[in-house]
Amino acid sequence: MDRIFISTGEKVFYNDKECIIIKILNISTVTIEEVQTNIIHTVRLDELKPFYPNQTIYLESLPEKDWERAKSRYEVISPILSNRGNLDLITKTAKENNISVPTIYRWLKLFDETGLVSSLAGGKKTGGIGKSRLTKNQEEIINNKINTVYLNQSRKSITKLIREIQLECDNLKITCPHPNTIRSRVKALSDEEKIRKRLGIKEARYKFEPLKGHYEDAQYPLSIIQIDHTLLDITLVDGLDRRPYKRPWLTVALDVYSRMVVGIYLSFESPGTLGTGMCVANSILPKEMWLAKHNITADWPCWGIMDTIHVDNAKEFHGNMLKKACQNYGITLQYRPVATPHWGGHIERLMGTFAREIHNLPGTTFSSVAERKQYESEKNSSFTLDELEKWLLVFITKIYHQRKHSSIGMSPIEKYKNGILGNNNILGRGISPRINDHRSTKLDFMPYFERSVQEYGIVIDHIYYYADVLRQYIHSSDKKEINKYIFKRDPRDISVVYFLEPKSNTYYDIPYRNSSYPPLSIWEYRDILRDLKDSSEQVTEEKIFEAYRELNYLEMKNRKRTIKTRNIRKDDSLVRTDVVSFESEDEEKDIIETILPFEDLDDETFIRKN
Template sequence: MERVYITKGEKVYYNEVECIITKIVDINTVSIEEVYSNIPHTVSVHELQAKTSIKTDLLEILTDAEWEKAKKRYEIIVPILSNRGNLDVINVVATNNKISIPTIYRWLKLFDESGLVSSLAGKKKTGGAGKSRLTNAQEEIINNKINSVYLNQSRKSVTKLIREIQLECSKLGIICPHPNTIRSRVKSISEEEKLRKRLGVKEARYKFEPLKGHYNGATHPLSVVQIDHTRVDIILVDGFDRKPYKRPWITVALDVYSRMVVGFYLSFEPPGALGTGMCIANSILPKELWLEKHGISSDWPCWGIMDTIHVDNAKEFHGNMLKKACHNYGISLQFRPVATPHWGGHIERILGTFAKEIHNLPGTTFSSEAERKQYQSEKNSSFTLDEFEKWLLIFITKIYHQRKHSSLGMSPLEKYKEGILGNNNVIGRGISPRINDYRRTKLDFMPFFERSVQEYGIVIDHIYYYDDVLRQYIHTANNNESKKYIFKRDPRDISVVYFLDPKTNTYFDIPYRNSSYPPMSIWEYRDIIKKIKDANVYVSEEKIFEAYRELNYLEQKNVKQTAIKRRNIKKDKSLLSGSFSEIPDMVIDSQSGNDEIILPFEDLDDETFNR
């Protein structure tokens, strides 16, 4: 899991060159300096890469015992995470739990590297792992040089530290430890100690002493995020012949401190645990690719892991996978107590704000029966799902975030930046680490389902999938029963499923077994299944794609006939007016079928995964 920490003194890569962040210019911009050449740059934060890519155990492959062990260790270090500089707290935690202080620092290091609770499950040691083979003289030289060269505000690099140790060993006639041994020793130092000694107590406090808030005390950005969903009062059209289709659902995540929308998720399916998870994933991830995909130039500097999420008690928020994923990312998932409507007041108001604006769009269904009777929603519908998503992005980033909020006395964007960077009256939280692994983050918040691998591959919802990566797992057994493996699926494109290879802990794409079949979304699949069942025909893979081709043919035929008819109307009008040039060309718009990785995954209920 790659995390880019945006903190003064943090090591990052820019254009594959190792650099150090020297100044936070604003929430989107930093000054950096190349480690070896001292060349300075001022760059956007999205151009930075993490100094290392930490490989952690995927949550799904941990046994229940390993997951419980990881959670127990996390619960032990939780009091320390917000009190890194307080040695008394560390000593109390160590004493109460009968654990050595070095062990606690080792757990803190594991958690800091990935930010995931699952990283605390531990690894099996082999050989002499964890045992020092250095002499006392070598140990003394390393410890002295780390403190005199590395752990001070001169901020010398590890390369400089290695050279100093090599010179000292050479001077005393001692065999110098391998550079990797020295690097490992530096890595074992807690991040809090590094920051405190190299950059000062203030920087360490920014990173390691976050103010933990709750609803009535959301004292900084991402301390509390509220999530809710609603059926949108607008009928959208399909992407082929632009005929009226149905009303979408939207799930929105709102930062309580600043009222910034930190993410949303749009789909044609009713809300479910997966839709909520994808809204959370979209909220955590940076937004540049999402905006770029829609051709929008705007500022949306919301990314990072929130401390707490408030949701209501609807069943879609109670899924075990959603709870487990939030826990793994260190997010507290809190449910609204009964008879406390004020808990969800902020998110309900923003949904109301959206509804008022949407009522001005063509195809709106309005919210009252009287208004609906006076307006033909289906006749006036014109937005596809993709186009409506773009409209929402523009409204959120260029209007709602920018205009003054009555409760804040400033715009949500100004309030958010104030809470991040601080000013004379406010201590800033600091810029949250950026997670750039879009695919992994989205997969982390998706429910998984299990299938055994047969000679034909696997079958899900009557559709067959296969790839050679599955070959070694065909007909494998566990205690005389077929062994099952973990798969996940993107509901916007079910032409591929994601297989978790247990040997490499990596997800592989598994396509349709029949590569001639076209991609389709889960809601297209469900519409086709309904048509087949209504016709009392046996459901099979062949029938599914036969019906899909028939629908595509009709849609393309309608589009072609509509285009011809419109050209004829244009020609007739031009002849009557005596001029062709006065009438603009008619353009038949259609929705692109190219899904980028930042698109949120469509919602699936538990029943779908268990078919």
């Protein structure tokens, strides 16, 4: 998982050139300096690439014994993560677990580089190869000087610390540790410890003590995220012929500290671990690509791994895949205690806000029969799934985030930025590391299938998939059992599945074996499958796509009867378009074959005068 750490002094790549961050201007912009030329640039964070890219470690590729080893190592270092300056705690932890202090620092470094618990799997001890070989005297000198020189209000620099250690080692006639070793020890200290001992307890309280309020545990942005689902009160239309289809499900992630929406997931799938996982992944990832896909120009500076996720006790939140993915990212998953209805109040109020706004949209079903009265939801439905997603993103980024929130006394985005960058009252937690690998992050939160590879490829839900990368695994087996391999898929497009190639630990795209088949979403596929089962026909791949083609034909044929009235200005006069009638089947066929989606029609397409 490639992560960019946003702090002064960090190395990054910009336009394939090595640079150093020299100043943080705001939550989305920094000043950098090219190492070779000393040229200064002011750039957006999304223009940067990590200087130290890391190989992604996919959790599902780890043997269970390696995963258990990684978890046990994480349990050792987890108390130290927020208290790295407590050298006595580190020494005590090392002694209690019968490991060396350098080993603890090595595990901390591994975890910091990736942010994944799986990075701690590693191998067993190898007799010290690749490990620190500091003597007991060297360790004592480093620990003593960090406390007496660096961690005090004289605020000595790291360079001064290194010189002090060098002098002490010279006085004792022992070899001095390398300066990089000393820098690594300082970097491993917690921010809280540095601020408390170098700037004072008062400054540390501003940043690290709980803020008093209605939800005291949310101390800073991304400390607590609440996630919940709702069935939206609106009927959407099909993306092809815009006929009424069904109501969508919305999954939302809310930052409790600032009330910012950090991620959403919209689909026709009922709540499950996949939708929840996709919402978590969307919350962790930067949003620029998502907004650009919908041609939205807006500020949505939410990214980074949250500390804790609060969810209710619905079964979709208890899936093993979701639990393991959160564990791997160091995220604590907490479930709503019994008989505590106020516990998820923030996210529920946000859902109410969305509901009220959606009741103003065409196609709303309202929340009750009394409200709906004579309103015909299906007849008035107008939004496709993608169009509603764009509407939601615009509402979230340009309205909800910008207007004053009564509970916090300011807009969510102002509260969020203050929590990140600080103000006169608080120091701010700093900008979270950015994860650039969208594909790997989303794959991490998708459930997986296990399939053996046959001469035809693989089969998932009656659909065949194949690519050359599978060839070497055809009929791969040992004497005991056929090997099964890991595959994942995106519910919005099941025309491709993702194969975790075991040798390279890389996911490869595996398309339909029959490339003539059209892309399908999982809900379109299940609708077709249900219809086939209801008709008692044998379910085969051919039958599935025959049914899909038949649906397409019926949709296009019916569309001629429902071309909506459009007022068009042409030659400075208005021409009214009405329902089209065709004089022959050939004329009907010609028109249908050239019909475009409504958003692609221009003002002079298919004008028919009465």
